[in-house]
Amino acid sequence: MTDRLRGKRVLLTGGVANIGLEILQAFLAEGATVTLVDIDATRGEALERELAPRVRFIRTDLTDASQIAAAVDAAQDWxxxxxxxxxxxxxxxxxxIDELPVEKWDLTFTINVRANYLLVRAALPHLKAAGKASVVMMSSLAGKRGGPGITAYSASKAAVIGMTNSFALELAPHGIRVNAVCPGWIDTPFNKPIIDFMGGRGAQDTLVARAVPLGRQASPAEVAPMFVFLASDEASYITAQAINIDGGAYN
Structure with missing residues (x-):
């Protein structure tokens, strides 16, 4: 623990599992206080009990604009x-392309794009009041380089990169930095849908061996430190970036 985030008041979405849980643990290890926003009440409430008083959980449906606004206000108050x-x-x-239901396309953009816009919009008065602030958004290597079976996901993550750039330029005069992190192949259950589409773990391993110069997937613990860095004062001159963590796959 180096206290790089001591005094930071953090709202983290999707922090109960996978990369998000590693981010939560890394932020706490560096001294942050975290409001955890997620729809999974069972895991979220368990984490609050385990990690109190530095973590508070707020169950939030990110498809609901009113719940998003309420969660931001509650985080600010706490x-x-x-x-x-x-x-x-x-x-x-x-x-x-011809099999993914339009409803799934719409849901992908509602969660991956619209919710992030609404969160930044709701938090903006508080971020401006902080004097200097940081927004770090999860994008993906898929937002820079798509692939079969992930059209909706790739398009949504490309939109996150576009939002990152626009937010960063608009909010720089207020001392608010905005960056995105773009993981490549990370060994997490989050990737099960695309692994299934590819034909299973064996097909994925073959692709990773061919496409990733380091020859392997990363663990979630190898992604979380970038979020810590971008949220810290060490990154005070970094904004409007979409930083790859991909083992050299995007080159």
Whole structure:
């Protein structure tokens, strides 16, 4: 623990499992106070009990604009301010172009894009009041380089990169930095839909061996430190970036 985030008041979405849980643990290890926003009440409430008093859980349906606004206000009230948004929540729904239901396309954009916009919009008065603030959004290598079966996911993550750039330029005069993290192949259950579409873990391992210069997937613990860095004062001159963590796959 180096206290790089001591005093940071953080709202983290999607932090009860996978990469999000690693981000939560890394932020706590660096001294942050975290409001955890997720739809999974069972896991979220268990984490609050385990990690109190530095974690509070707010069950939030990110398809509901009113719940998003209420969660931001509750986080601000509990922490006495808000200077860091970590927008990690997302979904991956895979399928061929002519087979993916339009409803799944719409849900992908509702969670991966619209919710992030609404969270930043609701938090903006608090971020401005903080004097200097950081927003870190979860994108994906898929947002820079698509692939079969992930059209909706790739398009949504490309939109996150576009939002990152626009937010960063608009909010820079207020001292608010905005960046995105773009993981490649990460060994997590989140990727099960695309693994199933590819034909199973064996097909995925073959692709990773061919496409990733480091020859393997990353663990979630190898992604979380980038979120810590971008939220910290060490990254005070970094904004409007979409940073890859991909073992060299995007080159």
């Amino acid at each position: 922490m006495g301010g808000l200077d860091t948004l970590v927008l990690n929540a997302g979904i991956q729904l895979s399928g061929a």
